Amino acid sequence: MDKTNLSVVLHSKGDLRLEHRPIPEPGPNEVLLQMHSVGICGSDVHYWQNGRIGDFVVKKPMVLGHEASGRVVKVGSDVTHLKPGDRVAVEPGVPREMDEFFKSGRYNLSPTIFFCATPPDDGNLCRYYKHSANFCYKLPDNVTFEEGALIEPLSVGIHACRRAGVALGSTVLVCGAGPIGLVCLLAAKAMGASQVVITDLSSERLSMAKELGADFPLEVKREDTAEQLAKKVEGLLGDQPHVTIECTGVQSSVQTAIYATRPGGVVVLVGMGAEMTTVPLLNAAVREVDIRGVFRYCNTWPMAISMLASKKVNVAPLVTHRFPLEQAVQAFETTRQGLGVKVMLKCDENDQNP
Amino acid sequence: MDKTNLSVVLHSKGDLRLEHRPIPEPGPNEVLLQMHSVGICGSDVHYWQNGRIGDFVVKKPMVLGHEASGRVVKVGSDVTHLKPGDRVAVEPGVPREMDEFFKSGRYNLSPTIFFCATPPDDGNLCRYYKHSANFCYKLPDNVTFEEGALIEPLSVGIHACRRAGVALGSTVLVCGAGPIGLVCLLAAKAMGASQVVITDLSSERLSMAKELGADFPLEVKREDTAEQLAKKVEGLLGDQPHVTIECTGVQSSVQTAIYATRPGGVVVLVGMGAEMTTVPLLNAAVREVDIRGVFRYCNTWPMAISMLASKKVNVAPLVTHRFPLEQAVQAFETTRQGLGVKVMLKCDENDQNP
Amino acid sequence: MDKTNLSVVLHSKGDLRLEHRPIPEPGPNEVLLQMHSVGICGSDVHYWQNGRIGDFVVKKPMVLGHEASGRVVKVGSDVTHLKPGDRVAVEPGVPREMDEFFKSGRYNLSPTIFFCATPPDDGNLCRYYKHSANFCYKLPDNVTFEEGALIEPLSVGIHACRRAGVALGSTVLVCGAGPIGLVCLLAAKAMGASQVVITDLSSERLSMAKELGADFPLEVKREDTAEQLAKKVEGLLGDQPHVTIECTGVQSSVQTAIYATRPGGVVVLVGMGAEMTTVPLLNAAVREVDIRGVFRYCNTWPMAISMLASKKVNVAPLVTHRFPLEQAVQAFETTRQGLGVKVMLKCDENDQNP
Amino acid sequence: MDKTNLSVVLHSKGDLRLEHRPIPEPGPNEVLLQMHSVGICGSDVHYWQNGRIGDFVVKKPMVLGHEASGRVVKVGSDVTHLKPGDRVAVEPGVPREMDEFFKSGRYNLSPTIFFCATPPDDGNLCRYYKHSANFCYKLPDNVTFEEGALIEPLSVGIHACRRAGVALGSTVLVCGAGPIGLVCLLAAKAMGASQVVITDLSSERLSMAKELGADFPLEVKREDTAEQLAKKVEGLLGDQPHVTIECTGVQSSVQTAIYATRPGGVVVLVGMGAEMTTVPLLNAAVREVDIRGVFRYCNTWPMAISMLASKKVNVAPLVTHRFPLEQAVQAFETTRQGLGVKVMLKCDENDQNP
Ligand SMILES: NC(=O)c1ccc[n+]([C@@H]2O[C@H](COP(=O)([O-])OP(=O)(O)OC[C@H]3O[C@@H](n4cnc5c(N)ncnc54)[C@H](O)[C@@H]3O)[C@@H](O)[C@H]2O)c1
Ligand SMILES: NC(=O)c1ccc[n+]([C@@H]2O[C@H](COP(=O)([O-])OP(=O)(O)OC[C@H]3O[C@@H](n4cnc5c(N)ncnc54)[C@H](O)[C@@H]3O)[C@@H](O)[C@H]2O)c1
Ligand SMILES: NC(=O)c1ccc[n+]([C@@H]2O[C@H](COP(=O)([O-])OP(=O)(O)OC[C@H]3O[C@@H](n4cnc5c(N)ncnc54)[C@H](O)[C@@H]3O)[C@@H](O)[C@H]2O)c1
Ligand SMILES: NC(=O)c1ccc[n+]([C@@H]2O[C@H](COP(=O)([O-])OP(=O)(O)OC[C@H]3O[C@@H](n4cnc5c(N)ncnc54)[C@H](O)[C@@H]3O)[C@@H](O)[C@H]2O)c1
Ligand SMILES: [Zn+2]
Ligand SMILES: [Zn+2]
Ligand SMILES: [Zn+2]
Numbered sequence A, B, C, D: 001m002d003k004t005n006l007s008v009v010l011h012s013k014g015d016l017r018l019e020h021r022p023i024p025e026p027g028p029n030e031v032l033l034q035m036h037s038v039g040i041c042g043s044d045v046h047y048w049q050n051g052r053i054g055d056f057v058v059k060k061p062m063v064l065g066h067e068a069s070g071r072v073v074k075v076g077s078d079v080t081h082l083k084p085g086d087r088v089a090v091e092p093g094v095p096r097e098m099d100e101f102f103k104s105g106r107y108n109l110s111p112t113i114f115f116c117a118t119p120p121d122d123g124n125l126c127r128y129y130k131h132s133a134n135f136c137y138k139l140p141d142n143v144t145f146e147e148g149a150l151i152e153p154l155s156v157g158i159h160a161c162r163r164a165g166v167a168l169g170s171t172v173l174v175c176g177a178g179p180i181g182l183v184c185l186l187a188a189k190a191m192g193a194s195q196v197v198i199t200d201l202s203s204e205r206l207s208m209a210k211e212l213g214a215d216f217p218l219e220v221k222r223e224d225t226a227e228q229l230a231k232k233v234e235g236l237l238g239d240q241p242h243v244t245i246e247c248t249g250v251q252s253s254v255q256t257a258i259y260a261t262r263p264g265g266v267v268v269l270v271g272m273g274a275e276m277t278t279v280p281l282l283n284a285a286v287r288e289v290d291i292r293g294v295f296r297y298c299n300t301w302p303m304a305i306s307m308l309a310s311k312k313v314n315v316a317p318l319v320t321h322r323f324p325l326e327q328a329v330q331a332f333e334t335t336r337q338g339l340g341v342k343v344m345l346k347c348d349e350n351d352q353n354p
């Protein structure tokens, strides 16, 4: 084990540094991990570029990264289900209090939750990282570290589709074909959706969506009105979709989502937009189209691992770029430019495989 | 039985007339009713004043009224569960097609549904009216005709609370203390809500709410911001409400509803406002506060009758005014002025009792 | 169109005849179908061999068959969504009354429902058959008639998995690999089950299950105790299954189902056994393992058609034998002997294709 | 604070002793309570009489008691939401591991849960007791200590009714009018049940049920068959109940529960009977009557406190006997003889009020 712990630290807006930090010591219920693969998320880039997301402000240096997997190198005294050598995927949100949200199974809503790389909590873009053992999940041999790291974005897709009630034979509209739109597509298909329309402004992103199984990629022009787009979606599917999963956060796309959805259906809001949004709420209300938010996820890692192990979901094609940890800044720059889909940082000097 | 059928007919915007129409003949699956008590709804007044509600336009003369009860005087050849003399409450929405909505138990969403006093379908503010026997429900002896008529608005409250998931110990915010806010209050209490805050601009309406069981009437001033009101609600309950039922349709009140509701909770939209609404959707989404519409109701009459028969809900105090059918215009004028809560028209010349 | 209507008629226990019956005339809401493919179900054979199933007794001659598809040749006066030439799958259960079950979306529970080949209602093993147009569903061009007929057994699987709450990543135990166990397997996989164990006494049936996607075929020996089998299942999956779908009706298998299922999980009873069953109910109760029955299905045809059209479920391999309608008795004999999985009767003289 | 801690200790079958034990020291997340009121449960008596319940065997001395309330006298270093002087109700089950059950909100199913007075875990029938602060809930001033203690049995009723899906207008059959049947009755009424039939062999228990709000007490004779009783229930309600809550554990009563329940309804098993039970499972399955177990409860204390504070549920009449802690043996003897409903032990020498 090294003596130093190379880490990707955001000091303040625009000030991203590679630094050596001490290797942490795990507490009784924690494990120390040697990090292997960590994906870069839009939020990491957003903190770098803006120093904040909404009310979360970077006030002191913070390690970035929350889409992660690694190998256990040390276990705390009370840990029984993991041992050194185990390969694990990391669930980045760990509730700190047994409040009503945690007790009722919705710990993602706990206001005091620890979450990697959400200020002031450090993330895991580093060589060594300690985490609550209860939120590290052992990977079977046939699931790679990168697949393990991709469970984090996939979990957003799973939670979105679960909240949407995607079921056998559902028809689904996904708005936006960024990384999050794509994992929603994958999750919807795995849950039995029969047909998925996916929209984007970019034809490249739509090609990727098509490769990943989208039935109808739909290129959006800036001049299309929300109601026109809704009609196009109905035309493609032969009927309005049961479910719409909004993954852009853009107001006009939220409007499309509402108009497009079938009476009695569901719009799930994954994309995060402006504080106030103007929407055809009356249209949704009189057709009993429910509007449900998604805040991260809960209770998804075990099922995601099952799906990956049984090869029912294929997330590997999402990784389009890889960089060694030392080149973190280039990696961040690549994501910032919107090149490819998912950029992976390889944190283990001796093993840069997927 | 009379030879004529005095009816309250809206010819066009502002043109409300009392006319004699023929007594209809029931079809094989229908019953002919001698109407007893019919409440006036805000929508009846709205059609009278505006000639339309949204896309529903009065293009030819239409009988008003849809909150109704009466006595069976004739049954169609295929009707077996009703007989002349039975006292019944009328569910005004009757699906015309066995479409996916009807087959899956959400017939209120069927786009081709018949609905009393929604153009072009005639309502039942008249002496004699025929209706699908399957949507007439026998009243037990200890439920009055007026209680039977009030099942219609009460059903909106039941459906709203059911869609809200009001449960034992729920804390509830009801926005608006008009007739619809009040039935939501009654339904919430009957479903086990522990505490209900109810808002209105009018202190009189709030007094009525208090009499009907509201724990915290909250008078809204025009200068209160949505976030301030949300804070006040939290102050009254000691925590944010699990559920908010919006019954005004006013934009600022919808905003209050979202800010006020607890993470993981539900906002139900009963009030109908403008086509487009500006709301803090991001705030709802990141706290997973679901927004669910309510369009009328389905499957409520049998349970409402049980509740009335077992005296678990008391709707009688909602009736503040009564007029004989002949004085329909004065009755409509009373409702238009917002006097009292519910105005009842008494359609049976020989029995004007509740 | 022919003048006669060759039909497979059960007169009484053991007395199966091919007869010419008149071609029926469709009522206003009905369509007349020229039948194409009709599968033989275990229940058809059971009526033939026993003259009854439980309280349903064959008292007068009854046409058999309820797994059917055909072509519309005539439409009733009120039918608008179908026209002559349309290829349709037939949902055999048609509610007769708008009772509480129908209104709330569970029409399969309506006690007065019409159901093909359940005494005294005639089935559709014949050349010409009339049916409620609302329960005939148009098949897209890329779904064969045989796939259309197989929607009936597939619907049992869909309804079972839906009632079981099979979800993404669920692990599932299916007890029994007869036609019904196999459709439950297919439906579970399509709904996102990650791993399925399936049991049977017959290694041949298990081979078929393996071909259809079962992860772990488990051969049951008569000497295995229920608790031992439950342990084996846990061994194969690495944990207890979330869901068990019992498709044998055999008491020992129901016991296995309960012992095997994870706390908080669900056992669905599809198999129909003896009137009284001795089961470890306490074991189920203290682990909150729910026990849910399945009676046929409701609201499955549209989603099944979507799944078939989008090639997400492949039912074609279930058909192992085909006979022209004229050879119905040999066909029934084949099913009686338990040869293969599904025997199809081809009712159209001019088109015996799948 | 005393130096000694008088405690009710079960040494082995039949050997119940009052002993002085040391006053425990709370850990960082714990509080030390001065106990006030502790109810005696059937299970306490069962351990005393039999030394075991199923697989739970008393192998070393164990303090009894789990229906408890008390006053905080000391708080651990990490406790922030409670302070000395606070009056609290104690939830006796505290999960030890963050396993899948806890994470998904069903911590009662966690196999390693701590539970007061379930071997080997000590209960709280003593003067001083320490407990996880997260499972102690502050009582408002208008809720008495005894009401606080009664939240434990009431929680069984709430959890049962919640799992049963009791809703507005539900008709309910409760089998057995012991303490548990009675709390199910109270919970069902508070959740909106319109009519409740309750059965028992004892007319005295049925009188108590009637006082607590049962609509139809039904005395069961040993010679009544299950099917006859089911018919009687239907006769009383005019239709089969939507929900049946079985609170006897007796086989014939479980059979009645199944026969009695409406198609599509739910039977909840609260009573604990023999390992194997013979039941009409086919009857349940073909009518889709679900059978759901109840194991204690989860997430009930906050809602129960709301209900008590808002006076929507009145549990006070359940307490029929009170004894000071020193007379614990007489108190246990009273419960053993089935006298009254709930026997309370008063643990605070200086305050023996309710
Ligand atoms: N709710 C959560 O827990 C959660 C978690 C992760 C990400 N997010 C949010 O999800 C959203 C998507 O994340 P991402 O990483 O995929 O972002 P991204 O920016 O990579 O992708 C968004 C895509 O939407 C497309 N787009 C923009 N306007 C559009 C329009 N009008 N119609 C159709 N497509 C349009 C863009 O071209 C882009 O491809 C972001 O708003 C992000 O903040 C939410
Ligand atoms: N969704 C449905 O199926 C359905 C059915 C019936 C009625 N409605 C709608 O429900 C709404 C209420 O119906 P109603 O008959 O009670 O109407 P109403 O006009 O009598 O009552 C509305 C009440 O809201 C109050 N109000 C106005 N602005 C407010 C604010 N900012 N904060 C708090 N209170 C405010 C008013 O003072 C009034 O008392 C209407 O919009 C109606 O169209 C919907
Ligand atoms: N609930 C419904 O609506 C519905 C609908 C259709 C069929 N069914 C029922 O489903 C059941 C299955 O139907 P099917 O057509 O597949 O019947 P089937 O007889 O062809 O198949 C049953 C299979 O179970 C196997 N089996 C027997 N004992 C077993 C044991 N102890 N362990 C494991 N496997 C065992 C048999 O070998 C056989 O392969 C029947 O009971 C039928 O009545 C119910
Ligand atoms: N599932 C759980 O978490 C849980 C929790 C607490 C208690 N319980 C169980 O609940 C049951 C009831 O507990 P209790 O404390 O009320 O017990 P109890 O013995 O005081 O009450 C049972 C009642 O059932 C009546 N009874 C017996 N046979 C009957 C019959 N055939 N028909 C109608 N009534 C009959 C008895 O007369 C008695 O009044 C017990 O089995 C207990 O083990 C379960
Ligand atoms: Zn992310
Ligand atoms: Zn109305
Ligand atoms: Zn069949």
Ligand SMILES: [Zn+2]
Binding pocket: D041, D042, D043, D066, D067, D152, D153
């Ligand atoms: Zn107890």
